[in-house]
Amino acid sequence: MSDLQFDCIVVGSGHAGSCAALSAVESGCKKVLMIDKCPPAWAGGNGYFTAGAHRTVHAGLDDLLSIVNNVSPDMVARIDMDAYTRDDFIGDIMRLGSGKSDVALVNALVDNSRSAIDWLARVARVPFMFSFNRQAYEVDGRQRFWGGMVLSVQDGGKGLIAAHQAALAAAGVTLWFSTSCQEILLGEDAIAGLVVRRDGVELKVQSPAVILAAGGFEANPAMRAHHLGPGWEKAKVRGTPYNTGEVILLAKAIGARLAGDWQGCHSTAWDANAADDRGDKVMTNQYTKSGYPLGVMVNARGERFVDEGEDFRNYTYAKFGRAILLQPGGYAFQIWDNQVLHALRKEEYGEQVVQRIMADTLEDLAKKLSPLGLEDVESFVKTITEFNSATAAFQAEHPEKKWDPAVKDGLSSQSTHSSPALPKSNWALPINQAPFMAVKVGCGITFTFGGLAIDPDTAGVINDATGRSIRGLFCTGEMVGGLFYSNYPGGSGLTAGAVFGRKAGAEAAKLCILST
Numbered sequence: 001m002s003d004l005q006f007d008c009i010v011v012g013s014g015h016a017g018s019c020a021a022l023s024a025v026e027s028g029c030k031k032v033l034m035i036d037k038c039p040p041a042w043a044g045g046n047g048y049f050t051a052g053a054h055r056t057v058h059a060g061l062d063d064l065l066s067i068v069n070n071v072s073p074d075m076v077a078r079i080d081m082d083a084y085t086r087d088d089f090i091g092d093i094m095r096l097g098s099g100k101s102d103v104a105l106v107n108a109l110v111d112n113s114r115s116a117i118d119w120l121a122r123v124a125r126v127p128f129m130f131s132f133n134r135q136a137y138e139v140d141g142r143q144r145f146w147g148g149m150v151l152s153v154q155d156g157g158k159g160l161i162a163a164h165q166a167a168l169a170a171a172g173v174t175l176w177f178s179t180s181c182q183e184i185l186l187g188e189d190a191i192a193g194l195v196v197r198r199d200g201v202e203l204k205v206q207s208p209a210v211i212l213a214a215g216g217f218e219a220n221p222a223m224r225a226h227h228l229g230p231g232w233e234k235a236k237v238r239g240t241p242y243n244t245g246e247v248i249l250l251a252k253a254i255g256a257r258l259a260g261d262w263q264g265c266h267s268t269a270w271d272a273n274a275a276d277d278r279g280d281k282v283m284t285n286q287y288t289k290s291g292y293p294l295g296v297m298v299n300a301r302g303e304r305f306v307d308e309g310e311d312f313r314n315y316t317y318a319k320f321g322r323a324i325l326l327q328p329g330g331y332a333f334q335i336w337d338n339q340v341l342h343a344l345r346k347e348e349y350g351e352q353v354v355q356r357i358m359a360d361t362l363e364d365l366a367k368k369l370s371p372l373g374l375e376d377v378e379s380f381v382k383t384i385t386e387f388n389s390a391t392a393a394f395q396a397e398h399p400e401k402k403w404d405p406a407v408k409d410g411l412s413s414q415s416t417h418s419s420p421a422l423p424k425s426n427w428a429l430p431i432n433q434a435p436f437m438a439v440k441v442g443c444g445i446t447f448t449f450g451g452l453a454i455d456p457d458t459a460g461v462i463n464d465a466t467g468r469s470i471r472g473l474f475c476t477g478e479m480v481g482g483l484f485y486s487n488y489p490g491g492s493g494l495t496a497g498a499v500f501g502r503k504a505g506a507e508a509a510k511l512c513i514l515s516t
Helices: 015-027 045-049 061-067 086-096 103-111 113-123 156-171 221-228 246-253 313-325 362-372 377-397 492-515
Strands: 002-005 008-011 032-035 128-130 136-139 142-145 151-153 174-176 179-186 191-198 201-206 210-212 265-271 296-298 332-336 357-359 436-448 460-462 469-475
Touching: 008 015, 008 191, 008 492, 015 032, 015 045, 015 113, 015 156, 015 210, 015 492, 032 179, 032 191, 045 156, 061 113, 086 103, 103 113, 103 492, 113 128, 113 492, 151 156, 179 201, 179 246, 191 210, 191 469, 210 492, 221 436, 265 313, 296 377, 313 436, 332 362, 357 362, 362 377, 362 436, 469 492
Parallel strands: 002 201, 008 032, 008 210, 032 174, 210 469
Antiparallel strands: 128 151, 136 142, 179 191, 191 201, 265 436, 296 332, 332 436, 357 436, 460 469
């Protein structure tokens, strides 16, 4: 094996790894190496397959106008955007994670979220924009944002990773693709580098600092089945096929502590016709099917199985993939009528994007769904008919309630006269106006929640035996464990990757300076 020397090595070319590398250079590292086992065409990890959503603390519209590129002066007066406070952000993570999330990690993420956004705009030149198409509805001529998360990136994940790639090139970061991490080298009391395999040759690459940003194990069917449970080997991979978990195991082999929800993951309603083992580099996030709050979802037996209106979409979408996977056959059907078809996002539900099943009656819709896996046509019609009766009873009892997708409108299926066992708590319109539309969905897994324990201040990986950081070893992105449990507020992952990536890069530079 030949020897090579770098100030810092980053494992993983995604958003979090890119933030770490850029931070390392900004903080003083001269020679930074980024490796990824994927070929160049798959650079960017899971970040490439996102919508570019970033959740951050902010003080409202005026606070963010300077960093977005899609708001003209005349639009400003027509935008309703509430502030999203520190308590809001912390509360959302803790609420969705049933209070299990590591409080110190959560505080570090939230308290550094806003500065991370400014840093991304300045250092990586990320083209932020307001997410009108995903996080706002037009109501009475006004754009009303909902769900706390308001920022995305021009051209989504593609635009995010393009910005990172340009910034990495400008910063002089060395990129080695088709290069896998084989071993993390540990000296007497600190990290010494890596053994990597490149072009079939093993190389010993020396460095006082290694930053792990290689993602979770969501693209590894065997690890999914082992940790998440039986049936998870059938989930569809939403993003990169290269996040297979071995780097977590390499860190464990040198004493790193595992942490977090190893039975949990981010999983969504995903196009049932999408590929099983990887995302589509052209369609990317368009295979997400997040319009369920506007309608209902039924399983193969024609039965509802979740409260589609439990909360805003970005607080439920990351857990409803699991709910779909647990249904008979691991799939479901999303159902709407003509009242709401206009509100479905075209990038997810357009005719050229997804197989849309249309019909003029519920009976005909059921018949058309039968060859696609609907096993009980009569049960399907009965379910929708009973749902319609329940929503009509509620509206008769509460005529003051009006449908408004930009707020939790309280338009429910539950009344004193009719209370189905499974409610729809908000946005519950009857499905009774032709044409009717259905889309078949499966479970798309995004990333896993179990990972490595880190110091929230430095992103240093914790030694399981000593409880202290392993000198020179850092971690960021989806490899970090302890931040999310069971569920996840949309847009938090990319922000976390930036926050802990910045910390890891800055700490790596301190070690580099000390070593020289």
